[in-house]
Every structure is written in C-alpha cells, then in structure tokens.
Amino acid sequence: MASNMSCIGITARDQEDFGRRMSLLLERSEPAGKSGAHELRVWSDASGASVSFVLSKDGVECATPGFRAGSRLHARAKRFASDPDCRFCDPLLVDIVDAKGELFYPLATQLDDLLLTRERVNEGAVLELGLCAFAHGLDVWADAATFEAAQEGKEVKFTTESLMPSGLFPLDGTERPPAAEAFITGRVLEAGLRENLATGETFQHAIVQTYGGSYDVLASPQELAAPLEPGNIIQGDFWLVGRVTSGLAEAPRPGLLRRLFRS
Template identity: 25%
Template sequence: MGDHFTAMGLPAGNGETFAATLARVFAEARDWTRSGRGTRTANWRDPSGAGVDLMVRSRFGRRREPCATPQFTGGGTQTVVPTAVVPDAECPGCDLLAIEVHEEGEMIYPLLVAASRPYAHRLGEPSTAHLTFVAESVETDPDPDDAFPLADRALIPIGQFSDPPTASVLATGTVTSAEVRRTRLFGVPFHHITMAGLGGDFDVVAAHGDLPHGVRAGQRLRVEGWVCGRVTT
C-alpha cells in the first residue's frame, strides 16, 4: 500500500520528490495562525478534497523544518465529543485529538484522530466531525469464516492500545460510492470511497491501484488505516 500522502494524490516517493511537494504546498498555504505549544499553523486544500496541515516553529530566530500532516475534506459526518489533546513527545504537529463517537445520544467507542488544529476544539462539547480513513489495508466482502470476523458495521480503535498511542483503526462498513479522483495541483489519481459504518458515514482514501479490483456500492469493506479529519463545534 502507498503512504498517507499518495493515498490522497500527493507525490511522496523519494526524499527529493517529497521535498518538492512540500515546497509547492507551502507556497499555496493559507490562514497562518498561532496555535498550541508555541507554533504557527496553516493549511492547503485542493479541490479534490486532498490537503495538508503545516506546522512551523522557530528556534533561536531560525525557522525549523515544517511538520506536514495530510488531511482530506470529505462529506461524511459523525457526532463526536472531543475529550483531550494527546501530545506527541517530539513534534507538536503530530499531537492527536481524543474523541468519543456518539450514535443516538450514546457513546459507542473512543477514537484518536490526527485532527486539523487539535487545540481549537472545545473539550466536552458535542461536535460534528468529518473523519477519513486513510487506507493501509483494504479487503472487500471479507470471508465470514475469518479467524477474526467483524460485524457488518464495526470499529476497533487499535491505536488506543499501542505505545505511544496512534490514530489507527480497523473498521468495516458498506460501500456507498467509489470513484477515482485526481489532485488539481499535482495531477495524481487516488481512490475515494464513501462507507456507511458504525457511528456515521466515513470517507476512505487509498493510493491509486491499492484497492481490490472493481470496488462498488453495496460491497462490504474492511479497512485498516490511519484516521484524520476535521472536528467543528
């Protein structure tokens, strides 16, 4: 499977390719603001839905290399309650947002998210989220006799149990749409899927060619991946 950037049509490849990608994104970034832990953040968004959050901090008057987090803006929505910011030991740009996902007024599971601007959220208040699963492994119509079977709608926040914790998830749901998109800035194709899952409708992105052939609406999908997205109060 491709990395989290190529899953959104952003060239990563070798070091030179990735540096060139970041340079173009940096030139297009907008909305620079001061954020948590003494940093400045900005974002770049492509009409395809792909995007990058940039975090910059200075040391002794010199700007350090930016942290870049891929983000995707999709149409899926969930009802969540932010509960805490989980700081990264080394990089403020990699801080995670802890949330509870709710359905019919009840919390159904906790989740860690690589959220856009994690320090901007009001903790403890119901919010609307737009979460995306960036696919690392995808299976369609998984075998019902699998050694670890999951329900038709299921989600396991596997990143909660790692050390350090990560925004990783294992989820199943039903495909409601599948298409190939292309970033306008880079012209790179990627797969975009919408999936009805446990807790709402989710967007799923994957590098071009990384999905099983012929993914279509109505199929059951099992995704292991990384969770990013926006939470709005």
C-alpha cells in the first residue's frame, strides 16, 4: 500500500532517510502564518505537491502532505472531530451538497492549513472545497464498459461514479473516531504524471468525476500497471485532505482581540 507522501513523489529507504527529506523540505518552506505558539510553514513546488509543517519551540509537531487541487466541491460545515494522535490532524466533518444545498453524502476530510483556518470554519457555513484523494490501493479499468462487465456476478455492485465515506463507518465492527477516508469509484477526466522537483520522483495526478463532484486523485506510480488516461474507471481506498477555497469567516484582527479582552 502506498504512503501518503509517496503519492506526491516523496519516498524514503528508511526512517532516517525520511527525516533527511523532511528536513530538506522544511528548509525550503515558506512561512504561512502563526496561531498562538505555533507557526505554519509550507513547502510547495510547480508540480502542485506540498507539505505543511506545524512548528513550535520544540520543533516539528505535524507534517501534512497536500496538493494544489484544481477540482471544487460544495459542502456544508458541521464540526471538527478529534484525531487521537494529532490535534493538527483533526478532521472536518461536512455534508457534500449540490448547488441548491441538497445532500449527496456526509464526509470527513483533513485540512492541510488547519492551524490557521480552524477558528474560521463556522458550523452551517457553505464552503467551497478543493479536495485531494491520496490512493491507498487502486484498481483501474480501461473504460466504463470494461468496469461494468467486471461487476457481473458480484454480490455488491458499484456504479462508475460512487463514493462511500468509509471513514465514518465502524472498523471491523468496532466504533472509531471519524477519519478522513473514502472508498471512491470514478471516471478519469484528466490525467498526467507530475515530477516532484525536490526529489526528482514522479507521481500520478488525475481529476476524477464521482458521485457528488470531482476530486484531485494522487497515486504512487508503483500502484499502477500503466499511467492513468481519460476515460479510465478507477476504484480504491483514499485518504482525503484539502483546503477551504471559499466560505471561511474573516480572521479576527489582533488589535480587535486585544480590545475585546480588555473590555
């Protein structure tokens, strides 16, 4: 199974090699903002790949891979759930909706700039999201006809455009915290290999149409027998991460906060 980092062209021989690669990207990162005692720094390059680092006086507390998504979805914000391992990875729970606000499905996703935007996501707000789906295993069919033929005889059949918010379901019958995961079947609209300029490694990018809208899909080439092409049908387990591109509340001004605390 591919790692999230390998889906944007960052692989490592071992933990020590991974640490060196992260240190290099951190050195090349740019400051994005601060919240309290923490700072967000972001490395990105022309491929669209990015890594968001949350730093404190003790060092790096979180490193989240991302990608500059071209796809857009409409969502209604609900609340943030709690990640048991990292508070900077708390998933945002939303309802994916159509242009009229009608529900497609609930979903959980991480935000790679959570440090700066958490307090700007209001419950019930209508958001525009650019979401990326990092493949943790991927099956590919040449076209819709081939996929539909493969469904024959199966007890559980999927349409060519379907999404199951698997991160909201129990795992092996055991309740768990919401996770930014989905099982997606979709049609490839655009596809191409990208080169991570920091590592020289390639990764697969595609825009995939599924139920409820389109997602930017990222995958390690090692997961694929051949590069994806428009018209392919893909299916697999995905980790979701993205950004709110519209609908955030205005950030409070520091001076205003000081006046409010004094009053």
